[in-house]
Amino acid sequence: MKTKRIVKKHPLAIRWFHWVNFPVLTIMIWSGVLIYWANDVYRLGWGDKTILKFFPDSFNKALHIPFKLAEGMAFHFVFMWAFLLNGFFYVLYTVISGEWRYLMPDKNSFGEAWQVILHDLHIKKYTPPQLKYNAAQRIAYTSIIIMGFGSIITGIAIYKPIQFGWLCAICGGYEAARIEHFILMIGYVFFFVVHIIQVILAGWNNFRGMVAGFDVEEVEKRNSTNEPV
Amino acid sequence: MSKKEFKKELATEKQIRRRTAISFLIFFLLLAAGYAGWRWLYTQPDSDGVQKPLRYGLQKDEEIFGSIFSKKTIAKNYPKEKAAKSVRVNGNIGMSNDFDYKNWRLKVLKKNGDTLRISLDEIRALPKTEVIFDFKCIEGWSQVSHWGGVRFSDFVKKYGLDKEAGMNYVGMQTPDKQYYVGIDMESMMQSQTILCYEMNSNFLPLNQGFPLRLIIPVKYGIKNIKRIGTLYFSNPKPPDYWAERGYDYYSGL
Numbered sequence: 001m002k003t004k005r006i007v008k009k010h011p012l013a014i015r016w017f018h019w020v021n022f023p024v025l026t027i028m029i030w031s032g033v034l035i036y037w038a039n040d041v042y043r044l045g046w047g048d049k050t051i052l053k054f055f056p057d058s059f060n061k062a063l064h065i066p067f068k069l070a071e072g073m074a075f076h077f078v079f080m081w082a083f084l085l086n087g088f089f090y091v092l093y094t095v096i097s098g099e100w101r102y103l104m105p106d107k108n109s110f111g112e113a114w115q116v117i118l119h120d121l122h123i124k125k126y127t128p129p130q131l132k133y134n135a136a137q138r139i140a141y142t143s144i145i146i147m148g149f150g151s152i153i154t155g156i157a158i159y160k161p162i163q164f165g166w167l168c169a170i171c172g173g174y175e176a177a178r179i180e181h182f183i184l185m186i187g188y189v190f191f192f193v194v195h196i197i198q199v200i201l202a203g204w205n206n207f208r209g210m211v212a213g214f215d216v217e218e219v220e221k222r223n224s225t226n227e228p229v
Numbered sequence: 230m231s232k233k234e235f236k237k238e239l240a241t242e243k244q245i246r247r248r249t250a251i252s253f254l255i256f257f258l259l260l261a262a263g264y265a266g267w268r269w270l271y272t273q274p275d276s277d278g279v280q281k282p283l284r285y286g287l288q289k290d291e292e293i294f295g296s297i298f299s300k301k302t303i304a305k306n307y308p309k310e311k312a313a314k315s316v317r318v319n320g321n322i323g324m325s326n327d328f329d330y331k332n333w334r335l336k337v338l339k340k341n342g343d344t345l346r347i348s349l350d351e352i353r354a355l356p357k358t359e360v361i362f363d364f365k366c367i368e369g370w371s372q373v374s375h376w377g378g379v380r381f382s383d384f385v386k387k388y389g390l391d392k393e394a395g396m397n398y399v400g401m402q403t404p405d406k407q408y409y410v411g412i413d414m415e416s417m418m419q420s421q422t423i424l425c426y427e428m429n430s431n432f433l434p435l436n437q438g439f440p441l442r443l444i445i446p447v448k449y450g451i452k453n454i455k456r457i458g459t460l461y462f463s464n465p466k467p468p469d470y471w472a473e474r475g476y477d478y479y480s481g482l
Contacts, residue, residue, distance in 0.1 A: 039369030070475030212252030
């Protein structure tokens with residue numbers, strides 16, 4: 001005999017930070033691409049051989065990217081504050097509330113992450129035991145914070161390369177900082193794609209957790225000794 | 230299942246439904262509000278080519294980064310060998326073909342209404358400062374280049390413009406008035422800001438602003454006006470070509 005019970009999952013604050021960050025980061029990426037277009041020199045390839053140009057003309061055309069440098073800069077340099085503050089308060093919250101314990105990888109995470117990936121790819125049945133987040137999630141959600149920090153550092157290095165010359169030097173110079181800033185953006189897009197796939201696969205209960213904050217657990221009635229948290 | 234247990238089960242089910250419904254209602258309301266906010270922002274009336282709230286934001290950025298600007302912080306200097314031999318040319322607004330360079334004089338409008346008319350030879354007679362720095366275009370490219378001219382602060386001293394230098398901004402325009410910039414006094418008085426007449430130790434080419442241009446490393450290229458015709462001082466912001474077309478007025482680096 002099974003029965004349902006409600007268990008707390010994501011605190012309200014975390015849900016706010018998450019859903020504020022989503023549109024803000026989208027605006028930062030979009031406006032960043034508008035800026036990048038004005039000097040779109042990056043590509044994947046070697047010598048004269050180009051495998052992928054950033055970005056193909058069809059991509060720019062479809063998304064109405066060309067000739068919007070001024071617009072891109074205006075949005076980028078206003079919404080950067082929202083991105084910075086939201087990220088800052090998120091980190092502050094996880095530290096003060098102790099949520100960081102669920103989010104930071106521990107000494108087992110790096111080994112376990114492989115098991116999670118093999119499981120998710122249906123190669124293995126075994127899943128390592130987990131708390132709120134599995135090992136792969138811990139690594140991903142901590143990496144994304146480090147990436148956010150990287151975007152701010154490289155961003156300031158490009159934005160004020162003379163006033164923050166020391167920061168620009170740490171990044172390896174002005175052009176290097178621009179490349180790093182760009183690669184981090186590609187990283188977010190990659191994260192987003194994997195994240196969406198995982199959310200779809202994880203199902204309704206998981207998604208509701210990020211909106212409503214609770215999880216529904218099915219427990220054996222008789223044996224259940226755990227009190228709802 | 231006892232009646233009591235059944236009721237408890239039902240209560241849990243009801244609670245799940247209720248909490249889900251309320252949360253998603255709030256979620257969708259916020260989503261709609263977010264979208265409405267975005268539409269509102271995107272369709273706001275223009276202020277010099279950019280939505281008013283964004284222009285306000287750019288002005289705030291200017292206040293923040295203007296307040297931490299330090300004249301002592303200088304752009305990195307490079308050795309001469311690093312300077313590009315072929316210097317990139319970008320933009321020809323204000324460079325009309327009918328320019329009469331033989332009769333060119335730099336016009337400086339003084340506070341008392343006088344106008345100074347200064348020839349290239351007179352400017353070249355002033356102490357020369359060379360700047361080799363990474364020139365940065367607002368488009369996102371940069372290039373190390375080598376320039377020579379007179380420090381603006383030296384020029385101010387030499388021509389007794391100290392009173393004028395107490396004002397907030399310097400305005401400059403091309404002889405045909407087609408291109409014009411406004412720059413805050415602090416940035417103008419920085420030691421690498423020069424009224425420039427040399428590139429790679431030769432006269433400026435015509436397309437680089439012969440006879441005189443501005444080189445100001447602490448600003449994007451758009452502020453480095455070529456072929457200066459008139460220079461003046463002002464407390465309100467002087468008009469600025471690209472700032473009228475959606476760009477940040479400050480454009481400081």
